[in-house]
Amino acid sequence: MINKIVKNQIFIPIAAMLFLLLFNLVTDPTFFKIAMGQNSAGNPVLSGPLITILNNGSELAILAIGMTLVTAASGGQDISVGAAIAIAGSTILRVLCGTNTRPDTLRTPIFVAFIIGCLVAMAFGAFNGVLVSIFKIQPMVATLILYTAGRSIAAWINNNELPIISDPRFGYYGGFIPGIPIPTPFFIAALCVVIIALVLKFTNLGLYTQAVGINESSSRLNGINPVFIKWLTFVILGACVAVAALIKVSRLSSINYSVIAKDIEMDAILAVALGGNALGGGKFNMAASIIGAFVIQTLTTTLFMHNVPSDALPAYKAIVVIALVVFSAPVFRDAVSKFMKNLKNGKKKEVANV
């Protein structure tokens, strides 16, 4: 029974989450405090570390959805998501502001701006997808191109100016809708999760991506077009990027090209890895990835609560990643199970000797 639970993929992120929460319960119980306050507009809002996790973990969860699909189909990760968020965010602001960087009124409805941002992000996703699927370049190296150029392109879209949107409605997406004390990003993330759950349930997307990831040539023999599937996962990731970008720029009502979504690619990959998904492609578990994303955010918030400076954060996360990949490495697992067997056998022998 216990063995079964432990072997279930979703066990890993849940165990990690419980461990982190327990750690916080012991070291600093205020972690679980949730307060009802008012923001500057006089609307009721909930605040507290747990709310921060729900709030900031949302973008990560959305990205984890796309990243899981890309990982499963192509056996690699997209390292350009942070840069792509900068591009999509910059596009959204550009459409909203036009050439005036401090507009009093929005030039276009937010929805239209989002759709355009989405198209742009999907186009860049498609570009990555073409490099990976048609030119057969390793995903991480192919996305390196956009990683290098993305923030520059984002700056170029807005002529290196920093538009600021004063319309409070734009701030709802990354903040709070008046009257609802739960942060909006959480609802957006939940919506994305529901959509992807429906897609996976009612289409063959999940099956096909796994088939392509496990064995490309045999999936081709079974009538699946692996080139198209790989390309499609990158386009889907592009859409996820656009949603995350909307939340990110809405939080600031502005953009900072070099800092926005910095290092988020690391967190997104980490979320997928923490979800117990093989980074080499193949089978995946979407729910585990999404929980993984919130675990990562919990880790970040916990580290912040313990006064780890934000610049030093990567060092700690890196140790977690290495520990994770080492534990999930087949070689390591084999070695451990052999060791355990030897231990058991040894005990049995001892018993027999007695």
Add this chain to the structure above:
Amino acid sequence: MSKKILIIVLTISLVMMMAGCSLIESGPVSSFDMESESETESEEDLIVVGFSQVGAESDWRKANTESMLSTFTKEKGYELIYEDAQQKQQNQITAIRTFIQREVDYIVLAPVTEDGWDTVLSEAKEAQIPVIIVDRMVNVEDPELFECWVGSDFELEGRKVCEWIRAYLEYKEIPAEEVNIVDIQGTLGASSQIGRTRGLKDAVRANGWNLLEEAAGEYTQAKGREVTSRLLRKYDNINVVYCENDNEAFGAIEAIEASGRRVGSNISRGQIMVVSFDGVSDQAIEYARKGKISCIGECNPLHGPRVEKIIRDLEEGRTPDKYEYVDENVFSGDISITSINLDETVYTVTILGK
């Protein structure tokens, strides 16, 4: 196929030949002299100025760049070579070396940090190119390495703002020991950061305020927001946030409002007072007018005309002043304090009307 190969082979041989020629040409007494003669008619009368700018991290910086670009135009008889160093000293050193190689007439340097300029400035001196330092100071052993410096007295800016705080608190009869300040510092090592931090520290010592923590905000909005929200979680008694530029203040205000607190001068009523520097962007002035930022120490970015005057002086054989400070104001939306007194000098506070 074979045609393509022919083309490749031809290009290679052509390239090799040309490379060979160019190597021969560029001997000690190269054909360069001839070339410069041919250029005499067209470009000799333009004064070539190489400008190495720190980057585009804040509104102040952009206004500064814009001022330089609009001053040194072809119509006025200048050719400006502008290089953006993206916050890296290394890029600036490379840029200055490039300027020396291109034999510009003047080098204008807005240094990113104070230290580490001796070598490259002595190279410029060897090539007899006058170097004009703007904004931040350089810390070199031999002050003759640069021609002159134009910029702000950052420590004075800091002291002015602190004096405003002191006068205001006195006016409101708030005792000094109830003042809990956090300092959101700028890019560490920059003159403006050093001066403004020093101004604050002196005032803290003199007035008996509590300085809770100094944290680096890198002069960006995003970092200012991040650092402030961390500090707000850590201390619940913060009532003055001293931001070393406007962009950090924007971030800090967002963080404060997101945490459910209010910004404003009325700290006895639980508001958090935000003070900042620069006062360049419309948004900052607007915030000061609304009282979101209680006081802004101006930092004048319009260096272009001053630098041009220095170059004119040098061209005509006059020696400009070694250090030139620009005049700067203090802005506030609050009418309580109309003037402040520092070292027997009275500075009027510019009150921004509603």
Add this chain to the structure above:
Amino acid sequence: MSKLSNKFKDMTDTNLLLTITIVVFFLMYIGAIVFQGKGFLKPQTFFNILNANAALIILSCGMSTVMIAGGIDISVGGMTALVTMCCAVYLDPTRGGAVANMDPNSGSVAVSMLIAVLIGLAYGLVQGFLVAYLDIQPFIVSLAGMFFARGMTTIVNTNPFNVANEKFVALKETRIIVPGMGTVNKLGKYVDAYVEIGVVVALIVVIVMFCLLRWTKLGRSFYAVGGNKQSALMLGINVKHTKFMSHIICSLLAGIGGYVYFLHVGSGAVTHAQGAEMNAIASSIIGGTMLTGGVGNIIGTFFGVLSLSTIQNIVASAGLDQAWWTGITIAAMLCIFLVVQSVVMARKKSAVKK
């Protein structure tokens, strides 16, 4: 003609890609001389490119080695920053904030070099072990390595500072005059052309690595393992050990490259060598190293670095002032070379099949 085409077919992958690179470099440099004239005609401009990129050359040599063996290492940039900071804090503990009032001249330069090499060795051991013996994807391992290095650098010291150790500064300022390459500047003075010590180190590394890859058993086993693991196994090569060694060499070179970078800049900072890993990978790819492993040449890598920095120089001096252009051009170049590689290889494959 038919002879030529035969020759083309006989060309190894390595030589073909190498030829393309060298041709591109010369074309670009000549283009620069033709269009930019002035600066590029001087040998010193070329030497400045070498001076500024000596560290990158060393990093790229390591990167090529690990890529030839079928891996990748993106931690080299972070390691460079870590090395600069550790050495800087060792040489100048007072400014580094480690010890108060310590004589900056007490540290020995030789020990600082040892520190750099040891950091490289430690990194190589850990990463090599994880990649080779635990069979974890090199990208993930080195991604964690990169984040660890950057985070660790801030833990060592956050503030950027210049080292005042006299012995070190003397070494940093040492210039090696290149005879016969000087030019007469506009004042009629003869200026010697020079290179820094780092360039000599870089050239030695290039030569050593070239010999190692071409003529030693280890070097050839890199190609065998990167080209085809199965056949390498059949040839009796210890694949694990070979992979391990490739990481050791890469990290050691990153340590040395880090020290050369430190010698060039003379300061420790978290932001040092940001994006250096991307430049190193780009240089290797442009230099004809195949991502899939088994193909590559150190001479090509050397020219890859030169091409990359030449194009940066051209972009800078062409008056494309905005910083983003550099990022975009590098990415565009990378993209073109990747696609060319993939197309060339696809053709070769189909030619072999026929």
